[in-house]
Amino acid sequence: MLKRGKKSITGKTIGPHGSQIKRIKPQSTRKIIRRYHFLLQRKQLLLRWLNFQDTSTLERDDNEIMELVTLKSPEFIKGWKIRGDSLKSRDLKIEEQLVKLPQSGKQNDPSQLCFYLGYIMKELKDESGINLYQEASRMGQDANRGGDSSKILIRWIKENEYDLTDSTALEIGSLSRYNVISTCGIFNSVTRIDLNNYNDEDGIIQQDFMERPIPKTDNNRFDLISCSLVLNFVPTPIERGSMCLRFSEFLRRDRPSYLFIVLPLPCINNSRYMTLDYFTEMFASLGYKRIKYHEAKKVCYFLFLFNEDDKSNESFKNYSRKHKLKDGPSMNNFSITLP
Numbered sequence: 001m002l003k004r005g006k007k008s009i010t011g012k013t014i015g016p017h018g019s020q021i022k023r024i025k026p027q028s029t030r031k032i033i034r035r036y037h038f039l040l041q042r043k044q045l046l047l048r049w050l051n052f053q054d055t056s057t058l059e060r061d062d063n064e065i066m067e068l069v070t071l072k073s074p075e076f077i078k079g080w081k082i083r084g085d086s087l088k089s090r091d092l093k094i095e096e097q098l099v100k101l102p103q104s105g106k107q108n109d110p111s112q113l114c115f116y117l118g119y120i121m122k123e124l125k126d127e128s129g130i131n132l133y134q135e136a137s138r139m140g141q142d143a144n145r146g147g148d149s150s151k152i153l154i155r156w157i158k159e160n161e162y163d164l165t166d167s168t169a170l171e172i173g174s175l176s177r178y179n180v181i182s183t184c185g186i187f188n189s190v191t192r193i194d195l196n197n198y199n200d201e202d203g204i205i206q207q208d209f210m211e212r213p214i215p216k217t218d219n220n221r222f223d224l225i226s227c228s229l230v231l232n233f234v235p236t237p238i239e240r241g242s243m244c245l246r247f248s249e250f251l252r253r254d255r256p257s258y259l260f261i262v263l264p265l266p267c268i269n270n271s272r273y274m275t276l277d278y279f280t281e282m283f284a285s286l287g288y289k290r291i292k293y294h295e296a297k298k299v300c301y302f303l304f305l306f307n308e309d310d311k312s313n314e315s316f317k318n319y320s321r322k323h324k325l326k327d328g329p330s331m332n333n334f335s336i337t338l339p
């Protein structure tokens with residue numbers, strides 16, 4: 001019998017559960033994921049510097065942004081086209097300039113910034129770019145590399161004997177129907193959604209959580225939402241806040257319901273604008289009580305119990321802008337602001 005990740009008789013590498021997927025080495029996995037997040041961050045920085053980051057812009061999609069930036073400067077198109085369709089070699093000079101952007105950026109003339117934006121948006125848009133990113137994320141979840149994060153969620157549920165009889169779960173940012181949340185047999189059904197499903201993995205609905213229709217009755221709400229490494233993927237603090245606010249629309253109110261969140265550890269322990277206490281208190285204002293927390297080497301896991309009656313409109317206003325909580329040269333700026 002073939003084991004996961006072993007070579008088949010034809011020499012092709014077999015991925016989880018027999019699917020044929022390209023294997024990516026752990027170092028490359030990390031590089032791809034890091035670069036993707038780096039490009040997302042630089043895109044936001046450029047949009048801000050080019051004054052496209054007002055609240056109305058948040059509603060705009062990439063096509064609209066492209067039209068607006070092109071009107072500002074045709075350099076955007078030059079940046080977009082510079083690499084043509086050659087996906088192998090990156091433009092190292094531009095990549096270097098992008099790294100130094102925070103130091104040099106504001107002095108650059110706007111058309112140069114538009115050029116960089118064109119380059120970045122093409123890189124991000126490229127289907128094979130996102131495909132590779134998702135594949136890298138999926139490889140990161142491989143059992144040989146520690147497994148997917150729902151493993152710890154299910155351990156907590158079993159250890160604490162949470163009653164989830166006849167229950168349903170929603171997995172946001174799902175990359176595989178074989179994650180432990182789906183295979184553990186605890187849930188009657190697991191709805192899996194992701195913005196992209198380029199690998200056409202069966203059983204994952206291609207859907208933006210922010211566009212998912214809001215259920216009107218508890219029968220259509222979920223007992224548990226799992227949101228692993230998704231909030232950090234959402235580009236701006238206010239969009240992250242909107243996502244946090246929206247979770248409760250999908251959680252049952254007639255019996256205990258749960259929210260499981262996983263974040264890269266530096267979002268919580270090395271940000272100027274976020275700490276463990278701040279995150280916990282922000283969620284408390286939204287009606288969530290933290291019942292479990294675990295820090296691993298690189299990520300941290302939260303399990304919250306939701307209670308609609310604990311929502312406090314007054315206190316959640318405290319989180320509508322970012323507060324500098326700490327400072328230091330090597331800290332990041334991860335933050336969440338509630339709309």
Ligand SMILES: C[S@@+](CC[C@H](N)C(=O)[O-])C[C@H]1O[C@@H](n2cnc3c(N)ncnc32)[C@H](O)[C@@H]1O
Pocket residue numbers: 134137138140141149172173174175193194195196207208209210227228229230233234262
């Ligand atoms: C880093 S991957 C994490 C995947 C997996 N959950 C894990 O823990 O490794 C982030 C995923 O979140 C998805 N995502 C981001 N925003 C989303 C949204 N608004 N709705 C649905 N999926 C979203 C992305 O498409 C991406 O596949």
